[in-house]
Amino acid sequence: MVSRSRTGRIASLLAPLATAGLLVGCVPGTDGTGAANTASGAVTTDPAEMGQVTLHVLDYFTGGVDDAWMKAVVEAFEKQYPDITVERTSLPWSDVMAALPLKLKSADAPDIVPPNPGWQSMGTLVRGGLVLNLDNYAKAYGWNEAFPPSIVNQHQFSTDGRHMGTGSLFGTPVARASLIEVYYNRALLQKTGAKVPRSYGDFQTALGKAKAAGITPIALGNADQLGITAPLFSLMNAFGTQSAISDFTYSHHDVNIGRSGLPQAVSAFRQWSDKGYLDKDYAGTDAANAAQNFVNGEGLFHFNYSGSLPLRPGQSKEFGSFVLPREDGGAPVATASSASNLSIASKSKHPDAAAAFLNFAAGEEAAELAVRKGAMPLLHPDVQAPAGDPLLADDVAIAQDISARGTAVPYLDWATPTLFDTINTTMQSMLAGRSAPDAVVGAVDENVAAFRKSLGR
């Protein structure tokens, strides 16, 4: 047994260590990492001037179509730029987002990283100067002219990191879309006697017909808080205008939340719930299982991101997709972005080569590779879907429409670092009948206002 005096002595020896921890780096975050985040004036797009380079790329394309597309893009890129080797590290999405600040500060930071647009990830990295301002590359490659403005905005921040959706380019889209759409089961749609909805009214009618026929109208699962945003944002797009939704998300022009379509969307969601249009077990089912149930034929419609159905080969014939039609009959607006934002680390020693990769991943060949691997393309409306895959044909048509009309809106939860949690917890309460739809809208408004204040605006 160690005597008390000795324990005391050992403690007195160790206490300074704990105290040392208190004093290390007097104010956290002032160690001056990545202070310079603007590419020096001279940039080159000429591969001959880049030399022998190995690019380290961090991505979240860990499997399935994601991985297949990224592999194909890397292969095609290396063929075109024989002196550049690309080494990928793939991690699950949430791991990437959690690890990015530390990875970008470390001495061996990856050259290319995939921070999510919005204030959760990219905004903080821009404010900390950890990702490169790409304006010079945008000029050299003509990105701002080549991409639709609604997509370019998603990768922009002001250089002081206080405004989103405007200012300088801190990342680029890739030629593959991540878009919220409505999937439908072709056989069940026929059984209900409905047609593919062309108007919001059609959609409501189809829901009613399915319910009457004993078919689950909407396959949904939200036990893990991952199933609500897809239908909610679709409804917002049906009620709000494109500019109001974008401005509200980016906090431009003091848009009143009433114009964003959110209040009507939340109420409509509540009505779906009240009318029994949602899978009766949605609260206890998680999102992945709901998608599986839909693929198994248990549900007429299912809201999800493009490319998210767990389809077996050949199964895609059974399903189709569309964007929820607008309530006022206007052109459909879709919550859509690039499948990944790609940014260049401020610490990268090969920004020219990295920019060449970004340009390639947003290029036409990358879009061609997307459809060839069965994924929804972006940025290149001319890309055609291969024959024999009606679901992909629907997806490609949606992408063409959204790219051509420029009717993409950003994801609402980008607006603040905590909005995703706020939306999910308040929506769960509202759908369980524990609060009114107003409570959701009020909580979102409050969350956005508080964050704007914290930015000093």
Added chain:
Amino acid sequence: MTILNESHAPRVGTADARDRRPPLRRTGRTGTPSYRRRRRLLGLAYLAPALLVYGLVVLLPAGQGAHLSLYHWDGITAATWAGIDNYTGFLTDPTLRRAVGHTLYFIVFFSLLPIVLGLTSAALAARKDVRGAGIHRWFIFLPQVLTPAVIAVVWKQIYAPDGPLNAVLTALGMDGLTRGWLGDFTWALPALGLAGTWAAFGLCMVLFAAGMQNIPGELYDAARMDGAGPVREFFSVTLPGLRGQLAVVLTLTLLGAIRVFDIVWLTTRGGPGTSTITPTVVLYQRAFANPDVGAACAIGVVLALVALIVSLVVVKLSEGDD
């Protein structure tokens, strides 16, 4: 570290023996001051590697955490001084207050219930030589060898809308009671609590059963001679004899209840609403999802202090009358 110390043990013995010889000749003295100092230094020298590692991986980060908890920091840009702002969140932030309330709730399910069940089960199994007691113990201990992630997946399946629990209820004709348990505002918390009870129950029972085997049989014989029934026997002989085990089990399970994270994060993420949120889930969200590192550190510091106090109190109580 243990291996290192053991391999050095014989050398300690010989060094001691050599040093002890001179004082043996000078009877009446237990050793010169210089000898004692040397002995103490030698002890510290042996402890040094362990202390150094402990200091670097535990104390230093703990100090850093406490330091960070005094700032508003997003993990990247320059932090701003917060004073005790992050700590007052425990009083003002409704989410955090709910989370603390859930911890108290979980103490019942993760600590008190398993202890009561473990005691009962061990007492029943110990009274008579029950056939198959070994297998019984093995089954109940099984959750201890499963990783928490596996436990979460298993219980998620059990509570699923088309899972076994609802199937049993339907088979018994109680269709009205079936529901998606983890998506229900009323039932999600007790459902997760019961999963925790199941996970901790086995450890309690095995420790108590082991402790009971060390209680001298004469005590029971004496109690029976005095006319004690099984209940009296339990409270007068068994329970006092298990004080040591009780302290161990209380410490382990109380700390487990304070730290609940994996099963919540892997099933409900704190939902529906915030009905299953725990302080550790809030900590994780603030540290990694919505970077508010200072607030996350404040939660960590408070949890560490509470855990420390809880274990000190339990140890003090268990040593009480000795």
